[in-house]
Amino acid sequence: MIKALKSMYNLNYPKALVYMLQASEYKIRPYIAWLHRTKDFQKVMHRRQLDFTRAARLLLWALRLGILLQLIGGILLIYFGIWHRLAGGVPFGVAAIISYPFTWAYLLVVPLLIGRALVEIPAEAQAGHQSQTAFASHPGKKIAVAGSYGKTTMKELLQTVLSQGLTVAATPANRNVVRSHAQFARRLSGNEDILIIEYGEGAPGDVARFARLTQPTHAVITGLAPAHLDRYKTLAAAGKDIFALANYLKGKNVFVHKDENVEPFLEKDYELFDVHGVLGWRVSDVKVSLEGTSFQLSKGAEHLKLNSGLIGAHQVDYLAFVAAFALKLGLSTEQVREGVAKTVPFEHRMQPYKLSGAWIIDDTYNGNLEGIRAGTRLLKTLPARRRKLYVTPGLVDQGEETAKVHHTIGALIKEADPDVVVLMKNSVAQYIQEGLQGYKGELIIEPDPLEFYTNLSQFVAEGDLVMMQNDWPDNYA
């Protein structure tokens, strides 16, 4: 308590506040939530430092100026209270001096509210209008990719494989909201055969709005899992929003990855895909190693052997779909084979690398339950000459489902049966531990995740296999 109060009067306090706002992507609700649970403001800038962008600089100067004025005001009140007998001068002055960290922590969001009302909302409306016009006039096929997980992976796979025979453009990285769609639309030449647009759902109504603005001709729904439940509240609400994309297309050209959560939303017109097959193709002979994944697609007498650099049996669902979809769009089997062979692990997504002789599977960008399921299954499948280690901080934004989701994670880890489990000391570690009940291996609760990740090479040796899933930035730690 005393430490927390002391840290609020530190000279770095204004910088810490601006950093918290920046790390929360200038979203007020997560910032306020972070503010309320922070115990030591000197420790909030742990993994990163404030990025001095124009907005951050302006906010910091405004904040410092505001604090300075409040302090001067407080001193003047005390002065007039003592020397000029101003009624209430001293107590109000002292209160003004003492209260500045509390006052300005909240007043800091005022410029944001004003900026949002005057700049951001009109700019977004304009961007939406621009992208609506641009996408409406584009002659190419527009494939929208939505889902709780695997969107960026699906988009990258489609782009890699379809590019073997078609001119393809896709939204960059995981930029998947209205303004990034508009930026993408502005860069199009109009000659593209295929546009791939990723939809980043975050709150109810998002996906329906994206569909109205980008007007897709095809939809790929990658799956449904608990994510962003702080805004959606329930999985059903998230599913309803994601399947708004299928409704937009009235069920035509809708491809859905069949996982256990999508069932309530399925309609007969949808094309389903999973590890068993897709579009009439049957999947068989799946082989997984740290070098990649291979499988065979068969339809009647036709067989297609495919090899990918991606690792994990769960990747076959998406790879098989992309291959079958590419064939449907007219690519030759040779083009599809070459395209699939070019698929390699994406950064921090089931990306294997060697460290001190050990194999590390870096899946730290994975932030959903399905990814955890895939990762724990992969850990169980792959051989290790020495130890298997599983490392995770758990998942964020699980809302009311937090305890349930993390009990499931604990059970999944137990099922994978690693020799060592490393959990990060945070608000969900206890739930994972409860799910791990009966686990016989070594359990480590790491108080400093950054130190652990930085020094991972000191903990592992030849023959170890380490699965690292998800990572929490400062605003969740």
Add this chain to the structure above:
Amino acid sequence: MVRMESIAVIFGGRSAEHDVSVVTALASVIKPLELTKKYRVEAVYIAKDGAWYWDDKLKDIKLFTSGEIQNYLHRTQPSSVQFDGGMTLVKASGIAGRKQHRKIDLVFPAMHGTYGEDGALMGLLDMAGVPYVGCGVSAAAICMNKVLAKRVALGSGIPISKYVSFAKTDLERNASGLLKLLDKELRFPVFVKPAHLGSSIGISRATNETELRNALEVAAHYDDEVLVEEEVPNLIEVTLPVIGNEQPQAALLERPMTKAEDFFDFETKYLQGGKKGKGKGGGSKGAQGYSQIPADLPKGLYSQAEKLGLKVYQVMGCSGIARIDMLIDEKAGSVYFNEVNPLPGGLYAHNWNKAGMSNVELVQRLVGFAKERHAARQSLTTTFGTNYLQQF
């Protein structure tokens, strides 16, 4: 609340290998010990002038790499050590002249070369009755004297290459006589080594008399005892890291990827990242540059070298950790003992990693061996009751 054990990591020192010691301590000992979260780790640095410093700031490698250490030493009071039925570090706390004390439960010497690896520090710690990691006084003293180690090996029937040793004063008094003796006893090429230094400092290879004269001068510059030994023909150099007390455990036989003329000198080992090595595929860039781990040798020869290494470890009385260097005549299939390094640079953690032991596990094992040996020694009777004083 359980008190964390305090481990003092002592490094630096008055040795030509001072800088190697700093790297060993900071990269391979302090960091993994801290990561165990089981110990309070105290950095104890011995400056080149012999003064001791105890400070958490000394755990930062940048202090040494930036040269800032000199300023630090100028403005900091050296610490002292109290032997009070154990070992306590003492330094000025900076608050009203008060002293800060830290009782040490175990010492992890990370010293290389003279006054650290040669038994001197171990003697001090034995006197203090503090458990410590690594070889004891006698083993360290034997291992760090290459001539003595060869004599002990010879006495135990361990094969060694032909050698001649002499004092620096012999060279100063009668260089020509010595050269004649060497010419009579040994055949070129030969290796000339200071008897006590490690990390290949002061070692030269000589193929003729002129080179030999220079090599003798270099070796005598570093040491008061010099060793000249015949080069083993069809040479393969190998080294075997070993840990343990009564039942030593070997890591993997490692082969530095160098040619005889580019022998593994200090520059190759530590400064060039092994670039002089002409490694082929399968080489591993460890702390000591390119090397092949495990050494690609016929199974029988590998096993022969491994057995010899373990035997040497026991014969020399090593405990905790050591590294045994051996020379192999590939054609003859013969393995010769070369020398023992009682505290290998960087603990040879790269090799242990390959053998399936992480850095954190390695330091924990070493701490365990130190405690085990200390407990065994404590159980010995070292006093004997007599009435001698009463009769005096």
